[in-house]
Amino acid sequence: MNFEELTQHFVLIVVLGCLVIGYIIKHASFLKRIPNNDIPVILAIVGALTNGFVGGFTMENVIYGAFMGLTSTGLHQAFTRFVEGTKETSE
DSSP, rough: OOOHHHHHOOOOOHHHHHHHHHHHHOOOOOGGSOGGGHHHHHHHHHHHHHHHHHOOOHHHHHHHHHHHHHHHHHHHHHHHHHHHOOOOOOO
């Protein structure tokens, strides 16, 4: 797959929306019962639905939307690791 093809389907609003929703799920006190392992799945579903609304409900748009939801999870983790620093333990 060529990355130029991926950038044609990349919708910044979907990624930012998923990033905000993931942050709310992670830090809202009334949503603490949602396990951290479920957040990427929730964001993949939200990204698929949101990109379907933005670009039309085609299989391609839904798949790219799910990818963008998962990308927002990775961006959050990368930013958190960058700000907090890596926490490596040497044994």
